[in-house]
Amino acid sequence: MILLYVIELRSLQLIPKSPSKPRFLSSSSLSRRSLPRFRENPTNRNATHPIVLKNPLLSLLEKCKSLCQVKQIQAQMVMTGLIFDGFASSRLVCFCAVSDCRNFDYCTKILYNLQNPNLFSWNIAIRGAAESENPEDVIVLYRKMLEHGGCRPDNFTYPPMLKICAGLVLKDVGHEILDHILKLGLDADIYVHNAVIHMLVSCGEQELARKVFDESLVRDLVSWNSLINGYVRSGRAKDALELFREMQVEGVEPDEVTMIGVVSSCAELENLNMGRESHQYIEETGLNLTIPLANAIMDMYVKCGDLEEAQRIFDNMEKKTIVSWTAMVVGYARFGFFNAARKLLEEMPERDVVPWNALIGGYVQAECGKEALALFHEMQAGNVRPDEVTMVHCLSACSQIGALDVGIWIDQYIKKHNLYLNVALGTALVDMYAKCGNITRALQVFHEMPARNSLTWTAIIGGLALHGSAHDAISYFLEMIDVGLMPDEITFLGVLSACCHGGLVDEGRKYFAQMSSKFNLYPQLKHYSCMVDLLGRAGLLEEAEELINSMPIQFQTDAVVWGALFFACRVHGNVLMGQRVGMKLLELDPHDSGTYVLLANMYGDANMWEKAGKVRKMMRKRGVEKTPGCSSIEVNGIVYEFIVRDKSHPESEQIYNCLVQLTRQSEFVECMSDLAIHSDDSLLSFELETQRPIFCGNYSAQAYCIM
Known part of the structure; x- marks a missing residue:
C-alpha cells in the first residue's frame, strides 16, 4: 500500500518524474539562510483565541466531552452557515484531530466534505494522523491534500510526515517527500531541515544525513542532537563522540538530549573513563539531570562495570521509572547478584515484561538455565504475558539443560499467540531443537523462517555437526557462502566439529586454513x-x-x-x-x-x-x-x-532400586553374550514370558528382570 502511494505521489504535478537516484539537499539549495525566529505553530489548538471567545458555538466546541456533543455543534454550524467560514471549520477539524476527544476518522470525513479547507485544516489533520493509531494515514491525507490543489504545503506540513517516515522506516516515501520539499524551496527552514536529518538517520542513511548536515547553514542544537543520537542508534558510538567534540569546538552548548547520546556512546564502547568524564561534565555545567539522562548514566555505569556508582545514582533519584528499576535489575543480574536482582524485581511498584526478561536473560547468560525456566514459570503465575524476547531467553535456557518438552511448549505457544517468528526467535528455536536432539524439527523450522542471518545458518550447521551429519553440515556451510553471508568464528567451529565427528581430516585441514586465508578470521x-x-x-x-x-x-x-x-x-x-x-x-x-x-x-x-x-x-x-x-x-x-550418591530426591529409594535391577539385567545380558561366544545358540534360548517389567516410580524408564 505504501509503495502504491509513492507511485501516486510521483504522478502528481508537484514532484518531478522518478529520479534515477534519491536526491539529497545540495549546498546551493541550503545556502538560503533561514534566520531562527520565534513563531507560534499554527497547528496548536488555541482555545483562547479572541474569535473563539466571541463566538458562542466555537466557545462551546472547546468544552465538548464526547463525539456526540461535537456532532451537535457541527449541526448548528451547518444550520447557521458558520461551517462555510474557513476559521470556524478549521476549529472543528482541529478539535476532532488533536483534542482529548479526538476521532481521526470523523476528522477526515469533515475535512473531505468542506468546500475549501484551508491550509491550517490540512496541517492539523496531518498532525492528528501522525498521532493516531495508524500513523501511516498521513501519506493518504497528504495525497488528498495535493489532489485537492487548493493549498500549497508549507513548513508545518512536512515535519510530522518526516517524523512518521522515521518512526516507520519508510525510506522510499521519505525520499519522495524530500523531493517535494526541494521543489517547494522549504529545505532552508530550520524545522524542516532538522526533520529531514532525523528521517535520514532513522532510515539508516547516516552518510547522507551527515552530508546534509555538513552542507547546511541553518543548523541548530536540534540538528546536532539528531545526528549524534542517530549515530548512537545505528551503533556508531565513535562517530557520535567525534561529532560531539566538533560541536564543542564550534561553541554549541549541549543540552540533556545531547548528553544522553554522549553517555550512551560511552556505554556502547564500555569506556568507563570517558563515561565518568561525561558524568562530571554534566555535573559541572549544571545540566538538568532529567530522568532519561539519569537512566542513561546509570546504564552506562552498569555496562562499564561500576555497579556501585550505578546504585548510588539509583538511590539518589527522586522519581524512578520502570526503566530505572530495569537498569538496576540488569546490572545485578549481569554480575551474578541474582538475589539482589530478585529483591529489586519484587520491590518494583509496577512490573511489565521488560524487567522479567532482564532477569531471565541474566540467568541464561550465567548458564543457569534451570533457574531461568523457574523464573519464567513464576512470571506466568503473575499473569505477565511473555513476548518474543522472553521466548528467546527461555529457548536458550532449554538448549543449555536439554529441556525438550519445555522447548516444544514454547514452540506451540509461539504459534498459538501468533508471535512473529523474527530472525532471533527463529534462530533460538533452531538452536534449541538441534541441541535437545530433534534435528528434524530444527531443519523444518530453519526452512520455514521468513528470513535468516548468519547466526541462523551457524545454528543449523552446529546442530548437524552435533548429530554427526558431517556432510550435511558442510553442505549447509557452502550454501551459506553462496547466498552471500559471511561466516564467523562460531560458524567455523561448527564446520570443524562436523569434520571431527565425521573423520574428515582433509576437509578439516582445508577449512581451518581458509579461516585466515579466505575469510580473514584468526583461529581461536x-x-x-x-x-x-x-x-x-x-x-x-x-x-x-x-x-x-x-x-x-x-x-x-x-x-x-x-x-x-x-x-x-x-x-x-x-x-x-x-x-x-x-x-x-x-x-x-x-x-x-x-x-x-x-x-x-x-x-x-x-x-x-x-x-x-x-x-x-x-x-x-x-x-x-x-x-x-x-x-x-x-x-x-x-x-x-542428580550427582553420585545423591539421595535428595523424594523418590530416591525407588530410583536406586530400579538402577540396581538395571545393573543386574545388564550384567546378565553381558554374561549371556560371553557364553554365546563359546556355546551353542540353543543354550541361550529362553521365553520372554519369564520376564516382567520394572517401573521406576513416575518415570518412563523401563527394564526387564529375569525370573
Missing part, C-alpha cells in the same frame, strides 16, 4: 582444540602435537588443547607421548582429577600397574578427589539433576 583456542581432536582421532598424533607447538604462545598453556591430545594418546595406546602430555597437563592444573584418572587408566591398559599405582598415590597425596558425575532427566517438563 576452540578451533585449535577441534583440529587437535580431529587429528588425534585419526591417529595423527605427531601432527596434532606439532599443531599445538605452532599455536600462538597465549594458547599453548591451555589445558583443553593438551587434553584433546592426551585423550587421543590413550585411545591409540601411545603411552610415551601420553605420559609426556599427561605430565604437561598436571603442570598446568595439578588439581584436575580427570588427568590423574586418565593417566592411571592409560598405564593400566598398557599393563604398567606400578606406574598406575604411583599416579593414584600422587593423587591421594595431593588431596585430589575425583569430581562426582552429574546427570539430568526431564520428566513432564521439569528437569531433575
Whole structure:
C-alpha cells in the first residue's frame, strides 16, 4: 500500500518524474539562510483565541466531552452557515484531530466534505494522523491534500510526515517527500531541515544525513542532537563522540538530549573513563539531570562495570521509572547478584515484561538455565504475558539443560499467540531443537523462517555437526557462502566439529586454513582444540602435537588443547607421548582429577600397574578427589539433576532400586553374550514370558528382570 502511494505521489504535478537516484539537499539549495525566529505553530489548538471567545458555538466546541456533543455543534454550524467560514471549520477539524476527544476518522470525513479547507485544516489533520493509531494515514491525507490543489504545503506540513517516515522506516516515501520539499524551496527552514536529518538517520542513511548536515547553514542544537543520537542508534558510538567534540569546538552548548547520546556512546564502547568524564561534565555545567539522562548514566555505569556508582545514582533519584528499576535489575543480574536482582524485581511498584526478561536473560547468560525456566514459570503465575524476547531467553535456557518438552511448549505457544517468528526467535528455536536432539524439527523450522542471518545458518550447521551429519553440515556451510553471508568464528567451529565427528581430516585441514586465508578470521583456542581432536582421532598424533607447538604462545598453556591430545594418546595406546602430555597437563592444573584418572587408566591398559599405582598415590597425596558425575532427566517438563550418591530426591529409594535391577539385567545380558561366544545358540534360548517389567516410580524408564 505504501509503495502504491509513492507511485501516486510521483504522478502528481508537484514532484518531478522518478529520479534515477534519491536526491539529497545540495549546498546551493541550503545556502538560503533561514534566520531562527520565534513563531507560534499554527497547528496548536488555541482555545483562547479572541474569535473563539466571541463566538458562542466555537466557545462551546472547546468544552465538548464526547463525539456526540461535537456532532451537535457541527449541526448548528451547518444550520447557521458558520461551517462555510474557513476559521470556524478549521476549529472543528482541529478539535476532532488533536483534542482529548479526538476521532481521526470523523476528522477526515469533515475535512473531505468542506468546500475549501484551508491550509491550517490540512496541517492539523496531518498532525492528528501522525498521532493516531495508524500513523501511516498521513501519506493518504497528504495525497488528498495535493489532489485537492487548493493549498500549497508549507513548513508545518512536512515535519510530522518526516517524523512518521522515521518512526516507520519508510525510506522510499521519505525520499519522495524530500523531493517535494526541494521543489517547494522549504529545505532552508530550520524545522524542516532538522526533520529531514532525523528521517535520514532513522532510515539508516547516516552518510547522507551527515552530508546534509555538513552542507547546511541553518543548523541548530536540534540538528546536532539528531545526528549524534542517530549515530548512537545505528551503533556508531565513535562517530557520535567525534561529532560531539566538533560541536564543542564550534561553541554549541549541549543540552540533556545531547548528553544522553554522549553517555550512551560511552556505554556502547564500555569506556568507563570517558563515561565518568561525561558524568562530571554534566555535573559541572549544571545540566538538568532529567530522568532519561539519569537512566542513561546509570546504564552506562552498569555496562562499564561500576555497579556501585550505578546504585548510588539509583538511590539518589527522586522519581524512578520502570526503566530505572530495569537498569538496576540488569546490572545485578549481569554480575551474578541474582538475589539482589530478585529483591529489586519484587520491590518494583509496577512490573511489565521488560524487567522479567532482564532477569531471565541474566540467568541464561550465567548458564543457569534451570533457574531461568523457574523464573519464567513464576512470571506466568503473575499473569505477565511473555513476548518474543522472553521466548528467546527461555529457548536458550532449554538448549543449555536439554529441556525438550519445555522447548516444544514454547514452540506451540509461539504459534498459538501468533508471535512473529523474527530472525532471533527463529534462530533460538533452531538452536534449541538441534541441541535437545530433534534435528528434524530444527531443519523444518530453519526452512520455514521468513528470513535468516548468519547466526541462523551457524545454528543449523552446529546442530548437524552435533548429530554427526558431517556432510550435511558442510553442505549447509557452502550454501551459506553462496547466498552471500559471511561466516564467523562460531560458524567455523561448527564446520570443524562436523569434520571431527565425521573423520574428515582433509576437509578439516582445508577449512581451518581458509579461516585466515579466505575469510580473514584468526583461529581461536576452540578451533585449535577441534583440529587437535580431529587429528588425534585419526591417529595423527605427531601432527596434532606439532599443531599445538605452532599455536600462538597465549594458547599453548591451555589445558583443553593438551587434553584433546592426551585423550587421543590413550585411545591409540601411545603411552610415551601420553605420559609426556599427561605430565604437561598436571603442570598446568595439578588439581584436575580427570588427568590423574586418565593417566592411571592409560598405564593400566598398557599393563604398567606400578606406574598406575604411583599416579593414584600422587593423587591421594595431593588431596585430589575425583569430581562426582552429574546427570539430568526431564520428566513432564521439569528437569531433575542428580550427582553420585545423591539421595535428595523424594523418590530416591525407588530410583536406586530400579538402577540396581538395571545393573543386574545388564550384567546378565553381558554374561549371556560371553557364553554365546563359546556355546551353542540353543543354550541361550529362553521365553520372554519369564520376564516382567520394572517401573521406576513416575518415570518412563523401563527394564526387564529375569525370573
